Amino acid sequence: MKLLENRSVLQSVFLFRIKYGIGIIGIGLLLVFSCGHTPEKGSGRPNVLIILADDMGYGDLGAYNRHSKVPTPNIDKLASQGIMFTEAYCPVAVCSPSRYALMTGTYPWRSWNKSGAMKNYERSMIAPGQLTLPQMLKKAGYETAGFGKWHLGTLFPTTDGKKPAGYGAFYAEDNGANIDVSQAVSDGPTDRGFDQWLGFSSPSECWILDGNRIMGSVIHKKYTIDAASGTENLEKIPLEDYLPFITEKSIDYLREYSKKENDKPFFLYFSPYVPHVPLAVHPDFIGVTGAGAYADYVHELDHYVGQILDELERSGLKENTIILFASDNGSQFGTKNPGDNMPEGTRTDTAGHKPNFPLRGGKWTAYEGGVRTPLIAAWPGHFPAGVKSDQLFGLNDVMATLAPVAGYELGNGTTTDGFNLLTAFQGENDNKRTSIVVQSSSNVYGLRDGQWKLIKFPKKGRNTCYELYDLQNDPSESNNLAEQYPDKVGKMKSELHKILEGSSTTR
Structure with a gap:
C-alpha cells in the first residue's frame, strides 16, 4: 500500500486524465502530488x-x-x-x-466480531x-473529518483500571460509572x-467525543450517564x-x-x-x-x-x-x-x-x-x-x-x-462484481450470485436449511425454489462455503 510510484506516474496520470477529463494544468499538479508533494486545491482530485x-x-x-x-x-x-x-x-x-x-x-465476519452490533x-x-x-x-x-456515529469500538479510560461499567451490554443502570472523563480515549x-471527529462511538454509551476527548453526552430516555462522576462541565x-x-x-x-x-x-x-x-x-x-x-x-x-x-x-x-x-x-x-x-x-x-x-x-x-x-x-x-x-x-x-x-x-x-x-x-x-455475501445480525448467511440468491439457515439439532430465490423475477423473495433447483443450490452452497472459509474475494 503506497502512493503511486514515480516510475508508473506517467501511465497512471494518462489514464486518470482520460477517465476524468483533467486538463494539462491538472495533470501537472497531479504529477507534483504523485512525486510526494501536496497538490493545491482544485488540482482535479475530488473531495x-x-x-x-x-x-x-x-x-x-x-x-x-x-x-x-x-x-x-x-x-x-x-x-x-x-x-x-x-x-x-x-x-x-x-x-x-x-x-x-x-x-x-x-x-466483517473476518474480524473478531463474527456477528451482531458491537x-x-x-x-x-x-x-x-x-x-x-x-x-x-x-x-x-x-x-479527514467525521461527525455522528462511529460504532466500531473505542477504549475508554477508567478511574479504577477495570473495564467500564456496562461493558459488553447495550443497557446498564450503572453505565460509565467508572469512566475517567478527564482522560483521553484511545483506538x-x-x-x-x-x-477531526465529533460524535459518539456508540449511542448506548452516550459519550460524545471531540477528537479523543470526552466533551459531552447525548441524553436518551433509556440510556444515561447518571452513575458517572465528573460530568458537571460536559455538554x-x-x-x-x-x-x-x-x-x-x-x-x-x-x-x-x-x-x-x-x-x-x-x-x-x-x-x-x-x-x-x-x-x-x-x-x-x-x-x-x-x-x-x-x-x-x-x-x-x-x-x-x-x-x-x-x-x-x-x-x-x-x-x-x-x-x-x-x-x-x-x-x-x-x-x-x-x-x-x-x-x-x-x-x-x-x-x-x-x-x-x-x-x-x-x-x-x-x-x-x-x-x-x-x-x-x-x-x-x-x-x-x-x-x-x-x-x-x-x-x-x-x-x-x-x-x-x-x-x-x-x-x-x-x-x-x-x-x-x-x-x-x-x-x-x-460485471467486475457478479456475487456478494450477505449476512443477518447472527449466523444466517446468503450468497447473491447474478440473479440468484441462496440463504443458509442453520438449525439447532437439525440439518441446515437452504432457500433459493430468483431475484430477477422475484425481488420480494416470495417463492423458494430450492427444491426445484437442487444443482443450483449445491453449486452456490459450495461457493458460499469457499468464501466463508477462505480469503478469496467474491467475483
Whole structure:
C-alpha cells in the first residue's frame, strides 16, 4: 500500500486524465502530488462526502419507491444529479458490521466480531495495522473529518483500571460509572484516520467525543450517564437535538474549509444516528408527514442532508466533490404482511408506509430488506445524472473504488473483499462484481450470485436449511425454489462455503 510510484506516474496520470477529463494544468499538479508533494486545491482530485444513514429502508426514499409516504426532496434531488444503484448491499443487516465493511473493504465476519452490533465499550473491530478508508485518504493527502456515529469500538479510560461499567451490554443502570472523563480515549476514530471527529462511538454509551476527548453526552430516555462522576462541565445534548448539532458542525467544517487557500482535498463522513430508534424526532418535524414518527424522522434527516448539500453549493465545493449516500442496513419498521417473516421486535407504527418496499424482511434479516441499501453516487460532469444501475455493489467496494480517484495504490489484499467499481459510478456495467455475501445480525448467511440468491439457515439439532430465490423475477423473495433447483443450490452452497472459509474475494 503506497502512493503511486514515480516510475508508473506517467501511465497512471494518462489514464486518470482520460477517465476524468483533467486538463494539462491538472495533470501537472497531479504529477507534483504523485512525486510526494501536496497538490493545491482544485488540482482535479475530488473531495469526498459520504452520508451514511442509520437503519433507513430501501423504500424510504421517493427516488426508490414512488409509493413512499415520506417526502425526501433533497435526497431525491441528489439522486437526479447522480447515479442510483438498485442492487447495492450493506452487506450486513446490522450497524457495526456494515460500517466495518465500509471502513475496511473487508467482510466483517473476518474480524473478531463474527456477528451482531458491537456492545458498549468493546475493543475495536478493526485489527491493529489494518488500513481504513480515512487512513487511506489521509495518506493520499486528504484532510479527514467525521461527525455522528462511529460504532466500531473505542477504549475508554477508567478511574479504577477495570473495564467500564456496562461493558459488553447495550443497557446498564450503572453505565460509565467508572469512566475517567478527564482522560483521553484511545483506538477510536482519530486513531483510525480521522483528523477531526465529533460524535459518539456508540449511542448506548452516550459519550460524545471531540477528537479523543470526552466533551459531552447525548441524553436518551433509556440510556444515561447518571452513575458517572465528573460530568458537571460536559455538554448535555438531548437526542432530538443531536442531528441538528452534528449538521451545524459539519456545515461549519465546510465553511472553514472553503476559506482555506492551497489546501488539501477533504473527506467528510456524515453519519447521523437517524432514523434509528429511539425515534427522537425534533418538535419542528413531529407530525409533518402524517405517516407516523418514523416517517417524520426520515423526513427530518432529508432536511438536514439538504442543508449540507446546500452548503457544498454555496461554498463552491460541489463541482469537485464526490457524494455518496447509503444506509448501513434496512429499517426495522414496516407493515407486517403474511409471509414477511419479520423478526420479533419489528415495529409497525408507520401508517401504511413500507420502509423496505418492495423487499422482504428488514433489519437483522438476511432477506433483501435487511441487506439491500439505496446507494447514490454523484460527481458533476463525471458520473451520469438521473440514471439507474443494476450493477452489484457492496459498501465493502467503496474503499477500493475511491483509491484511484484519490491517487492511492492499494497493496494486494488490502481490501480483501472489495472491488474497484469506479466504472460503475461512471455508468458502465462491466460485471467486475457478479456475487456478494450477505449476512443477518447472527449466523444466517446468503450468497447473491447474478440473479440468484441462496440463504443458509442453520438449525439447532437439525440439518441446515437452504432457500433459493430468483431475484430477477422475484425481488420480494416470495417463492423458494430450492427444491426445484437442487444443482443450483449445491453449486452456490459450495461457493458460499469457499468464501466463508477462505480469503478469496467474491467475483
